[in-house]
Amino acid sequence: MTALEHELVAAAAHLAGLGLSPGSSGNISARDGNRVLVTPTGTDLAALDPAGLSVLDLDGNHxxxxxxxxxxxxxxxxxxxxxxxxxxxxxHSRHAAAVSCRAPWSERSALPPITPYFVMRVGQIPMLPYAPPGDPAQASDLELLTFPCRAALLQNHGPVVAGTSLRAATEAAIEVEEASALLLLLGEQPVRHLTPAEATALARKYGTPWQPAH
Incomplete structure (x- = not known):
C-alpha cells in the first residue's frame, strides 16, 4: 500500500468525521501519474480500506x-x-446541497464572495445544470467550461472540488460547506459581500480563479 492510498483514506475519514458525507454518499480521488485512485461505489468514507480502492486511467478505463x-x-x-x-x-454536504437547489449568484459562481477564505481556498464555483448522478454529459460540460474554476456546484446535488493536493481539495470542500451554511444562516437579510476589488486582490494573491460575471 502506498502513502497516497493511506492519505486518501485519511482525508475521507476526516470529511466523514465532520458529518459531510452522510451514509454512503460522497467520493474522493487522487491522481498518481497517469493513474487515478477512486473510492469504490457505495462505500462509507469513514470505513475505507487503503488496499481496496478502485484504480482508473485518465480515460476512465478500469x-x-x-x-x-x-x-x-x-x-x-x-x-x-x-x-x-x-x-x-x-x-453531499447538507448546506452546500441546499444552496445547489437555489438560483446561482452569477453565471460563473453559484456562491458570492461572502468571506475572504472562500475566495482564497475555492474561488468561483459555477453551477452545472441538473443531471442524473454519474451522467457523463455533465462531466463533459464541466470539462468544456471556457473559464477557470477548481470547483462546481451540481444543481440539486452538491459540490465537487479539485485541488493541487488532497489537503487542498479537502480544505476547499470544507470551505464550500461553510460558505453555504453562512448564506443560509443569513437568509434574506441584506448581506455585505467582498467588493470586486477585494475579491480580485485575494484571488491574485492566493492563485484562485475569481472573475464572476453577473
Missing part, C-alpha cells in the same frame, strides 16, 4: 480494484482540465 464510484467522470474532467490537479472531492 485498471484494478472494485468498481469505482459512478461519479468518477466528474473527477476525470477536473484532471483533464488542469494538469496541476492532484485530488478531487465530491460531497
Amino acid at each position: 485498471l484494478d480494484g472494485p468498481a469505482p464510484s459512478k461519479e468518477y467522470p466528474l473527477h476525470l474532467a477536473f484532471y483533464r482540465r488542469e494538469r496541476a490537479t492532484r485530488a478531487v472531492v465530491h460531497l
Whole structure:
C-alpha cells in the first residue's frame, strides 16, 4: 500500500468525521501519474480500506480494484482540465446541497464572495445544470467550461472540488460547506459581500480563479 492510498483514506475519514458525507454518499480521488485512485461505489468514507480502492486511467478505463464510484467522470474532467490537479472531492454536504437547489449568484459562481477564505481556498464555483448522478454529459460540460474554476456546484446535488493536493481539495470542500451554511444562516437579510476589488486582490494573491460575471 502506498502513502497516497493511506492519505486518501485519511482525508475521507476526516470529511466523514465532520458529518459531510452522510451514509454512503460522497467520493474522493487522487491522481498518481497517469493513474487515478477512486473510492469504490457505495462505500462509507469513514470505513475505507487503503488496499481496496478502485484504480482508473485518465480515460476512465478500469485498471484494478472494485468498481469505482459512478461519479468518477466528474473527477476525470477536473484532471483533464488542469494538469496541476492532484485530488478531487465530491460531497453531499447538507448546506452546500441546499444552496445547489437555489438560483446561482452569477453565471460563473453559484456562491458570492461572502468571506475572504472562500475566495482564497475555492474561488468561483459555477453551477452545472441538473443531471442524473454519474451522467457523463455533465462531466463533459464541466470539462468544456471556457473559464477557470477548481470547483462546481451540481444543481440539486452538491459540490465537487479539485485541488493541487488532497489537503487542498479537502480544505476547499470544507470551505464550500461553510460558505453555504453562512448564506443560509443569513437568509434574506441584506448581506455585505467582498467588493470586486477585494475579491480580485485575494484571488491574485492566493492563485484562485475569481472573475464572476453577473
